[in-house]
Amino acid sequence: MSIYRRVLRYYRPFLGQTIFGLFLSLIGIGLNLLKPWPFKVIVDDFLRAGPPIRSDWRIWIPLLCLALVTIQLLWGIINWITNYLFVKIGLQALLKLRTDLYSYLQSLSLKYHDARRSSDSSFRVAYDSQSIQTIYNKGFTNIFGSTITLIGTFVIMLRLDRQLTLVSLAIVPLIVGAIYLFAHRIRRESTSIQEQESAVLAQAQEGLSSIRMVHAFGREEFEVRQFQQQARQSLQANLRLTLTNVNSALVISTLMVIGTAAMYYIGTLHVLAGTLTLGSLLVFSAYLLMLYQPLESLTYTTWAMEGATAGANRCFEVLDRQDDVVDSPRAIAISSAKGAIGFNSVSFGYAADRYVLRDVDLRIEPNQIVGLVGGTGTGKSTLLSLVPRFYDPTTGSIALDGRDIREITKRTLRAQIAIVLQDTLLFSTTVRENIAYGRPDATEEEIICCSTNQRQRSIRQPNRPSWTQSKN
Ligand SMILES: Nc1ncnc2c1ncn2[C@@H]1O[C@H](COP(=O)(O)OP(=O)(O)O)[C@@H](O)[C@H]1O
Ligand SMILES: [Mg+2]
Numbered sequence: 001m002s003i004y005r006r007v008l009r010y011y012r013p014f015l016g017q018t019i020f021g022l023f024l025s026l027i028g029i030g031l032n033l034l035k036p037w038p039f040k041v042i043v044d045d046f047l048r049a050g051p052p053i054r055s056d057w058r059i060w061i062p063l064l065c066l067a068l069v070t071i072q073l074l075w076g077i078i079n080w081i082t083n084y085l086f087v088k089i090g091l092q093a094l095l096k097l098r099t100d101l102y103s104y105l106q107s108l109s110l111k112y113h114d115a116r117r118s119s120d121s122s123f124r125v126a127y128d129s130q131s132i133q134t135i136y137n138k139g140f141t142n143i144f145g146s147t148i149t150l151i152g153t154f155v156i157m158l159r160l161d162r163q164l165t166l167v168s169l170a171i172v173p174l175i176v177g178a179i180y181l182f183a184h185r186i187r188r189e190s191t192s193i194q195e196q197e198s199a200v201l202a203q204a205q206e207g208l209s210s211i212r213m214v215h216a217f218g219r220e221e222f223e224v225r226q227f228q229q230q231a232r233q234s235l236q237a238n239l240r241l242t243l244t245n246v247n248s249a250l251v252i253s254t255l256m257v258i259g260t261a262a263m264y265y266i267g268t269l270h271v272l273a274g275t276l277t278l279g280s281l282l283v284f285s286a287y288l289l290m291l292y293q294p295l296e297s298l299t300y301t302t303w304a305m306e307g308a309t310a311g312a313n314r315c316f317e318v319l320d321r322q323d324d325v326v327d328s329p330r331a332i333a334i335s336s337a338k339g340a341i342g343f344n345s346v347s348f349g350y351a352a353d354r355y356v357l358r359d360v361d362l363r364i365e366p367n368q369i370v371g372l373v374g375g376t377g378t379g380k381s382t383l384l385s386l387v388p389r390f391y392d393p394t395t396g397s398i399a400l401d402g403r404d405i406r407e408i409t410k411r412t413l414r415a416q417i418a419i420v421l422q423d424t425l426l427f428s429t430t431v432r433e434n435i436a437y438g439r440p441d442a443t444e445e446e447i448i449c450c451s452t453n454q455r456q457r458s459i460r461q462p463n464r465p466s467w468t469q470s471k472n
Contacts, residue, residue, distance in 0.1 A: 044279035131311030146294035171259030182248035
């Protein structure tokens with residue numbers, strides 16, 4: 001239950017708007033329930049067989065027709081407002097959760113990101129986060145609307161004809177059971193589709209990102225075969241879902257028509273016996289159709305909510321994650337370091353039981369240039385990555401100008417360090433912005449100074465592509 005409470009917290013700023021929306025939907029439901037009545041009056045008061053037609057029909061029939069249009073129009077407007085309002089609120093909460101998630105993921109240490117694929121984190125930000133909107137739009141507001149509609153319809157039906165109500169409702173448990181069974185299968189099959197689709201995506205991504213290797217080894221056909229096999233599985237999963245969908249439509253509509261037929265049979269007997277007017281029978285059949293719709297929507301809601309809860313859980317899992325590399329409460333901001341670096345018996349391993357560095361002592365003076373030399377995988381990059389606190393040592397400590405780096409805020413510590421990474425990476429923006437990535441406030445001269453001589457020459461030559469052009 002606490003997951004829902006947590007989701008609701010994102011909607012607290014919209015409490016007033018939500019209450020307003022729910023109030024409007026109440027009016028909408030009332031209008032919806034009114035819809036069959038003008039026709040009932042026409043049938044019962046003007047179209048009755050036997051006594052001559054009332055003389056004022058010329059006034060009343062157009063008025064009743066107009067009433068129907070007015071009811072529908074008002075209902076339409078209210079429906080328009082509530083739908084738009086609820087979706088807008090849902091999207092705003094989604095925006096907040098996405099921003100929270102993304103900024104938290106940005107702040108989490110590399111240790112967190114090392115342990116999972118970046119596509120998993122992206123998936124949480126882009127897709128899992130949507131469940132917060134589903135829970136609000138398909139869940140709370142929908143459950144509210146459907147329940148009130150159900151109760152309202154049921155009460156009016158009971159008042160019209162008790163026996164008829166019971167007869168037509170006898171089929172309801174069967175319908176709910178069928179919907180539930182199918183919904184269960186649909187959910188299972190939808191999950192399987194999602195997995196297959198994500199596998200197709202992963203297959204394509206992997207094959208295309210390693211295209212150099214694929215070409216070098218002439219493995220294009222193999223890659224295509226692998227992809228096709230995966231895509232075929234996705235096709236089969238989609239076909240299975242479609243089958244379940246059409247089957248469920250067939251079964252449920254048959255059950256519904258059985259209920260309707262039973263209601264027509266008993267209803268006709270009641271009309272013939274004079275205990276029910278023809279108009280009331282018409283109202284009744286309209287309500288019976290109205291009753292099935294919220295029933296269906298409630299049953300589907302239960303499983304939509306299950307899926308959404310799983311998604312919301314995956315989002316909160318990230319937000320609950322403690323950062324492994326936190327600023328100490330006593331951390332201070334530094335403005336300019338001299339650059340004396342000291343490693344004091346530093347040991348570190350990515351996994352607890354496999355040390356990469358063991359008891360490293362190292363002293364580097366300001367302005368001293370040091371080269372670390374060693375075979376691949378001996379821990380050179382690891383040693384360096386401890387200085388900007390990408391990771392914290394398992395034991396031992398590192399000091400900058402004699403101060404433990406855990407007592408310097410990460411932001412100001414990293415501002416003192418320039419890093420040229422081993423793997424080249426360009427953001428999809430201009431060359432200029434890529435150069436100025438670490439210092440967005442760098443001046444034009446500084447940026448030009450950083451670029452190579454060759455690059456400078458090409459910038460200054462006319463008719464060359466501008467360096468502010470995007471890299472792709
Ligand atoms: N992010 C990581 N997660 C787990 N193990 C890692 C990670 N990065 C490096 N390693 C392991 O740590 C060891 C040292 O790696 P590294 O510091 O990159 O070596 P070098 O830079 O000297 O080639 C290697 O065994 C490597 O497999
Ligand atoms: Mg390295």
